[in-house]
Amino acid sequence: MGTLLETVRLRKYYPIKGGVFKRKVSDVKAVDEVSVNIAKGECFGLVGESGCGKTTYGKTIIRLLKPTSGHIYFDVPSDAREKIAELEKSSHGSRKLKKIRKQYDLTMFGGRKLKPLRKRMQIVYQDPSKSLDPRQLVKNIVEEPLKVQGLGKGAERRERVLEILGKVGLTERSLYRYPHEFSGGQRQRIAIARALAPNPEFVVLDEPTSAVDVSVRAQLLNLFQELRKDMGLTYLFISHDLSVVECISDRVAVMYVGKLVELAPTIEIFKKPLHPYSIALMSSIPIPDPTAKRNRIILKGDVPSPVNPPPGCRFNPRCHMAIDLCRKEEPELKEVSKGHFVACHLVKG
Amino acid sequence: MSNLVEIQGLVLRFYTYEGVVKALEGVKLNLIDGETLGVVGETGCGKTMTALSILDLIPPPGKIESGQIFFKGKEKTIDLLEQKEAFLRGIRGKDISMIFQEPGSALNPVYTVEEQISEVFMLHRREELTVAAIEAIERDAESARGGLRSFIYGIQRRIYRKMLKNPRSLSLRFLSRIPVVNRYKRRLRKEAKKESINILRQMEIPDPERVADMYPHELSGGMQQRVVIAMALACNPTLLIADEPTTSLDVTVQAQILDLIKKLKETFKSSIIYITHDLGVVAETCDRVAVMYAGNVVEVADVIEIFKNPLHPYTKGLIESIPRPGKDFKSIKGTVPSLINPPPGCRFNPRCPKAMEKCSNVKPETIEVKKKHFVSCHLY
Numbered sequence: 001m002g003t004l005l006e007t008v009r010l011r012k013y014y015p016i017k018g019g020v021f022k023r024k025v026s027d028v029k030a031v032d033e034v035s036v037n038i039a040k041g042e043c044f045g046l047v048g049e050s051g052c053g054k055t056t057y058g059k060t061i062i063r064l065l066k067p068t069s070g071h072i073y074f075d076v077p078s079d080a081r082e083k084i085a086e087l088e089k090s091s092h093g094s095r096k097l098k099k100i101r102k103q104y105d106l107t108m109f110g111g112r113k114l115k116p117l118r119k120r121m122q123i124v125y126q127d128p129s130k131s132l133d134p135r136q137l138v139k140n141i142v143e144e145p146l147k148v149q150g151l152g153k154g155a156e157r158r159e160r161v162l163e164i165l166g167k168v169g170l171t172e173r174s175l176y177r178y179p180h181e182f183s184g185g186q187r188q189r190i191a192i193a194r195a196l197a198p199n200p201e202f203v204v205l206d207e208p209t210s211a212v213d214v215s216v217r218a219q220l221l222n223l224f225q226e227l228r229k230d231m232g233l234t235y236l237f238i239s240h241d242l243s244v245v246e247c248i249s250d251r252v253a254v255m256y257v258g259k260l261v262e263l264a265p266t267i268e269i270f271k272k273p274l275h276p277y278s279i280a281l282m283s284s285i286p287i288p289d290p291t292a293k294r295n296r297i298i299l300k301g302d303v304p305s306p307v308n309p310p311p312g313c314r315f316n317p318r319c320h321m322a323i324d325l326c327r328k329e330e331p332e333l334k335e336v337s338k339g340h341f342v343a344c345h346l347v348k349g
Numbered sequence: 350m351s352n353l354v355e356i357q358g359l360v361l362r363f364y365t366y367e368g369v370v371k372a373l374e375g376v377k378l379n380l381i382d383g384e385t386l387g388v389v390g391e392t393g394c395g396k397t398m399t400a401l402s403i404l405d406l407i408p409p410p411g412k413i414e415s416g417q418i419f420f421k422g423k424e425k426t427i428d429l430l431e432q433k434e435a436f437l438r439g440i441r442g443k444d445i446s447m448i449f450q451e452p453g454s455a456l457n458p459v460y461t462v463e464e465q466i467s468e469v470f471m472l473h474r475r476e477e478l479t480v481a482a483i484e485a486i487e488r489d490a491e492s493a494r495g496g497l498r499s500f501i502y503g504i505q506r507r508i509y510r511k512m513l514k515n516p517r518s519l520s521l522r523f524l525s526r527i528p529v530v531n532r533y534k535r536r537l538r539k540e541a542k543k544e545s546i547n548i549l550r551q552m553e554i555p556d557p558e559r560v561a562d563m564y565p566h567e568l569s570g571g572m573q574q575r576v577v578i579a580m581a582l583a584c585n586p587t588l589l590i591a592d593e594p595t596t597s598l599d600v601t602v603q604a605q606i607l608d609l610i611k612k613l614k615e616t617f618k619s620s621i622i623y624i625t626h627d628l629g630v631v632a633e634t635c636d637r638v639a640v641m642y643a644g645n646v647v648e649v650a651d652v653i654e655i656f657k658n659p660l661h662p663y664t665k666g667l668i669e670s671i672p673r674p675g676k677d678f679k680s681i682k683g684t685v686p687s688l689i690n691p692p693p694g695c696r697f698n699p700r701c702p703k704a705m706e707k708c709s710n711v712k713p714e715t716i717e718v719k720k721k722h723f724v725s726c727h728l729y
Contacts, residue, residue, distance in 0.1 A: 049599040218670040218680030247672040284604035286629025
């Protein structure tokens with residue numbers, strides 16, 4: 001399977017302004033050098049604690065936010081990507097590089113060029129009661145992306161709305177109702193319908209199940225699986241609920257203060273996490289079995305601020321295995337076994 | 350082993366414009382002294398309302414129609430629903446206290462952490478604070494060598510002794526209204542602050558002296574929840590109600606807080622009612638579990654029993670809907686019914702895979718199927 005989306009050393013910094021002239025004082029390093037490739041038809045899980053930059057990453061790759069630096073390639077042939085990497089190595093800022101990046105790299109795209117891409121990549125937000133306009137009918141909510149993209153007309157558009165509502169399990173009766181008339185689970189279905197209306201290839205699911213109940217959560221997860229099969233979708237599944245990610249994803253990346261610390265196939269990362277942070281994270285999942293044995297690693301302290309993360313490895317102040325090297329040098333994300341990447345000095349491949 | 354709390358036939362209604370919401374319909378529940386009871390169920394099942402009824406804190410359109418809540422107090426067992434507001438105010442925060450779901454909204458943003466915790470001490474443990482204050486005055490008076498200072502300390506000592514004897518005496522109330530003179534109260538506050546820092550230290554908060562002077566927004570979610578727990582445990586309550594204390598927190602922080610609650614339970618010897626919808630958390634913390642659905646308690650059993658041998662179809666559905674890798678997601682079809690027009694008979698019957706004809710007509714009785722395993726379902 002080919003790569004659908006790739007990010008290379010993607011950064012998103014938010015400037016902090018201060019002083020008399022409101023000059024930039026420092027940065028909030030929300031996403032720092034994240035390189036990931038997501039294969040076509042894959043469900044890629046992204047986990048981490050709140051404030052680690054998961055959502056910022058999700059929003060940046062579909063260009064709802066402008067990245068600070070790095071590359072985003074969406075459905076770009078591999079030879080073009082290689083060529084950019086090659087040109088970048090040889091001479092910085094050459095005209096040729098700029099030209100080819102303007103053609104392929106999403107970070108260089110502007111509004112008009114992004115518009116046709118918008119229908120190919122969509123997002124479902126965390127809380128449907130906030131992401132849906134309370135003053136619009138469901139019909140208009142789901143129709144809006146079609147209208148903006150100029151897809152279909154009149155009856156045709158209406159049919160498409162009905163079709164997509166049917167796909168997410170809502171009936172014709174819900175067309176002329178407002179979001180507040182639905183339960184939480186159904187509202188999330190409306191949000192999903194809206195995202196899927198223009199027939200996208202890639203959907204960012206930003207904690208889509210954290211605002212709903214346990215039983216509804218299972219319904220939604222089933223729906224995601226079905227839709228993925230039906231429509232050939234690719235997901236970026238952002239969540240802090242590890243048990244959900246474990247069930248739905250093919251590969252999982254663990255993020256900590258803007259950086260990836262581990263990336264591996266789901267089964268491998270849950271069975272044998274290598275990075276000390278992943279180990280602690282996995283061990284803190286509550287096990288729904290009162291007789292199960294637990295050896296839990298309880299992390300001390302809080303997540304550090306992304307404004308001035310600790311020097312060296314960002315996890316070192318909370319890590320129970322930290323050595324001197326960890327405080328000085330930042331570890332690189334390296335492949336330890338096939339498809340298993342870890343950024344830790346202590347893990348040797 | 351006796352019951353600390355016993356709820357019987359609790360009926361709670363909300364009188365709204367759309368109709369009467371039958372929020373609780375004959376809830377029967379008991380809490381044994383020293384145990385942790387988990388209350389699980391979906392949103393809108395009446396978990397929080399049951400907890401609020403114990404404290405008699407039901408928000409306005411709600412009214413408790415009938416039922417009894419017996420609470421084993423220090424001297425005798427009382428029915429909480431028959432008590433006067435003034436009496437309840439003495440119990441809330443002292444004998445029964447509560448940890449709320451969102452620490453961010455449970456804390457007042459305009460007061461420092463210490464001021465908020467001190468309030469509990471000032472309300473419920475005034476006597477101990479006064480004794481401590483008198484001791485402090487005596488210590489100061491010894492070091493002062495005559496003059497104006499020892500004269501002031503002398504007056505302070507007299508005021509505090511009076512406070513110890515009768516805190517609501519007329520002269521004291523009069524004095525506390527006069528500016529400058531009412532500064533004598535500062536000593537009490539100082540003692541309260543000392544106690545607050547002490548309790549913060551017990552919550553494993555690093556550098557409690559600094560945290561005490563911070564405002565809630567300066568703290569992270571986990572820290573805020575620790576402060577809320579500190580407030581709840583300030584008076585060593587016999588019953589602690591934890592209403593989804595870890596739902597808004599991250600897994601790693603959740604692990605920290607669960608660990609802390611477990612430790613504190615041992616040191617403070619409180620009984621806990623733990624409200625949650627996360628069955629994983631229930632499995633780790635609780636001794637017994639009560640499953641609630643649409644205002645009814647449908648099943649009560651030991652934690653091991655409920656995971657091994659769930660009887661009620663709703664409990665089964667809840668346990669099956671926990672995502673497990675390698676298996677399909679099983680879910681309970683439909684959603685919680687509107688409690689304005691709840692389905693007749695068993696309230697679960699429209700969603701129940703094993704519903705019979707009887708289920709939609711007759712409300713099932715709660716029966717003891719096995720020892721200490723109660724279920725209300727027509728199947729048994």
